[in-house]
Amino acid sequence: MALEIERKFLIEEPPAWLGEHQGVEIEQGYLAIGEQAEVRIRRADGACTLTVKRGEGESRQEVEVPLEPEQIEPLWEACGERRLRKRRYLVPLDGGLRAEVDVYRGRLEGLAVVEVEFPDEARAAGFEPPAWFGRELTGEHRFANQALAVDGVPEGV
Amino acid sequence: MALEIERKFLIEEPPAWLGEHQGVEIEQGYLAIGEQAEVRIRRADGACTLTVKRGEGESRQEVEVPLEPEQIEPLWEACGERRLRKRRYLVPLDGGLRAEVDVYRGRLEGLAVVEVEFPDEARAAGFEPPAWFGRELTGEHRFANQALAVDGVPEGV
Numbered sequence: 001m002a003l004e005i006e007r008k009f010l011i012e013e014p015p016a017w018l019g020e021h022q023g024v025e026i027e028q029g030y031l032a033i034g035e036q037a038e039v040r041i042r043r044a045d046g047a048c049t050l051t052v053k054r055g056e057g058e059s060r061q062e063v064e065v066p067l068e069p070e071q072i073e074p075l076w077e078a079c080g081e082r083r084l085r086k087r088r089y090l091v092p093l094d095g096g097l098r099a100e101v102d103v104y105r106g107r108l109e110g111l112a113v114v115e116v117e118f119p120d121e122a123r124a125a126g127f128e129p130p131a132w133f134g135r136e137l138t139g140e141h142r143f144a145n146q147a148l149a150v151d152g153v154p155e156g157v
Numbered sequence: 158m159a160l161e162i163e164r165k166f167l168i169e170e171p172p173a174w175l176g177e178h179q180g181v182e183i184e185q186g187y188l189a190i191g192e193q194a195e196v197r198i199r200r201a202d203g204a205c206t207l208t209v210k211r212g213e214g215e216s217r218q219e220v221e222v223p224l225e226p227e228q229i230e231p232l233w234e235a236c237g238e239r240r241l242r243k244r245r246y247l248v249p250l251d252g253g254l255r256a257e258v259d260v261y262r263g264r265l266e267g268l269a270v271v272e273v274e275f276p277d278e279a280r281a282a283g284f285e286p287p288a289w290f291g292r293e294l295t296g297e298h299r300f301a302n303q304a305l306a307v308d309g310v311p312e313g314v
Contacts (some may be wrong), residue, residue, distance in 0.1 A: 031209050032189035032196045037235070039189045039196045050207070050228075052188045052235040063235040065228045071207075078194070078209040078220040 004062055004117060005124050008143065010134035010157070011112040014103055021089045026102075029079030033146045040146070041067065041075050044088070048072040082149040084108055093130065097123075104148070111153050113143060161219055161274060162281050165300065167291035167314065168269040171260055178246045183259075186236030190303045197303070198224065198232050201245070205229040239306040241265055250287065254280075261305070268310050270300060 028042040040051045048067040055061050067075075076083070085106045091099040097116055104111040114133060118124035129136070137143040142154040185199040197208045205224040212218050224232075233240070242263045248256040254273055261268040271290060275281035286293070294300040299311040 032191040032194040034189040034191035036237075037189040050232075052232065054235065054237070061235075063231050065231055067228070071222045071224070074220050074222055075207075075209065078211065078218075080193075080211070 005119075005121060006115050006117050006138070007124055007127060008113055008115045008137040008140075009129055010137055010143075011101065011114055011132065012134045014101070014112050015132045018089050018091070018101060018103075021091050021101075023087050023089045025085070026088050027083070027085050028145065028149075029076055029083035030146050030149055031075060031078055033082070033150070038146050041072055041079065043072065082146070084145065084149045095123075097127070099130075104153075108148055108153055111148070111157060113137060162276075162278060163272050163274050163295070164281055164284060165270055165272045165294040165297075166286055167294055167300075168258065168271055168289065169291045171258070171269050172289045175246050175248070175258060175260075178248050178258075180244050180246045182242070183245050184240070184242050185302065185306075186233055186240040187303050187306055188232060188235055190239070190307070195303050198229055198236065200229060239303070241302065241306045252280075254284070256287075261310075265305055265310055268305070268314060270294060 024045045026042060026044045028040055031039040031041060037052055037054045040053070042049050042051065046069075048069060048071070049064050050067050050072075051062060051064045053062050084104065086102045086104045086108070089101040089103070091101055093099050093116065097118070099114050099116055101112065101114045116127065118127065141147055142151065148154075181202045183199060183201045185197055188196040188198060194209055194211045197210070199206050199208065203226075205226060205228070206221050207224050207229075208219060208221045210219050241261065243259045243261045243265070246258040246260070248258055250256050250273065254275070256271050256273055258269065258271045273284065275284065298304055299308065305311075
């Protein structure tokens with residue numbers, strides 16, 4: 001299993017230059033959101049995956065396997081309403097880091113967040129967010145994708 | 158989605174003739190056990206499946222997709238301890254019904270249960286269990302496979 005060390009920030013207003021970066025349409029749904037694990041399906045530019053995430057907060061364990069289109073199709077229905085769509089832009093940052101900017105669509109339209117993954121806890125702790133990053137959302141459960149898929153855009157955004 | 162109408166019973170002592178029936182080795186694990194859904198992986202005689210169950214009690218909705226061996230392999234680890242093994246025997250019953258007898262192995266050794274699936278609620282309600290069926294377990298959560306996988310053999314069995 002891979003260990004993820006991430007920090008997440010709100011983007012008040014997506015920068016005008018964002019559209020110049022590579023973007024990919026992502027559709028995802030949640031088969032189960034349990035106390036210990038969540039199971040997600042995702043289609044990103046046609047590539048389908050099943051992802052199991054365990055644990056909480058900045059450090060999560062994750063297992064991902066590829067699915068064929070005919071495998072994922074019947075699983076969408078099993079997600080019920082717990083689905084979302086977004087466009088993800090990959091933006092290089094200083095120090096070899098990379099920002100994953102998610103601009104949500106559909107009923108989450110108007111919400112944008114950015115995540116940065118770090119190789120270790122020290123890099124995560126020392127990270128200086130660029131000016132276009134808004135307030136930090138790391139650990140705020142209502143901004144987790146599974147919470148957004150269930151509850152919609154959090155109040156006060 | 159298929160709708161399942163089932164009743165479940167304890168088997169105090171597996172009948173001696175059980176071994177004459179077709180049996181299949183089943184290994185299964187739980188990727189997530191949520192309030193609304195559970196996601197299970199299973200290998201039965203080499204055939205691998207991913208199953209999503211939603212709902213509770215006698216009526217549950219279920220979606221199942223086949224997995225390739227190389228897809229299921231990394232998912233076992235994501236189940237953690239929530240795994241179980243059993244041998245399932247299929248036993249024909251009167252009226253075209255079929256009993257699925259599960260004889261558990263490993264840390265659940267000594268436990269055996271039987272499930273019967275019905276085409277409708279009326280058939281389920283009118284079912285007369287054969288003499289080799291023990292007390293009814295339908296709706297008893299601690300005998301659900303996901304509970305057995307997490308908590309082991311219930312007390313008093």
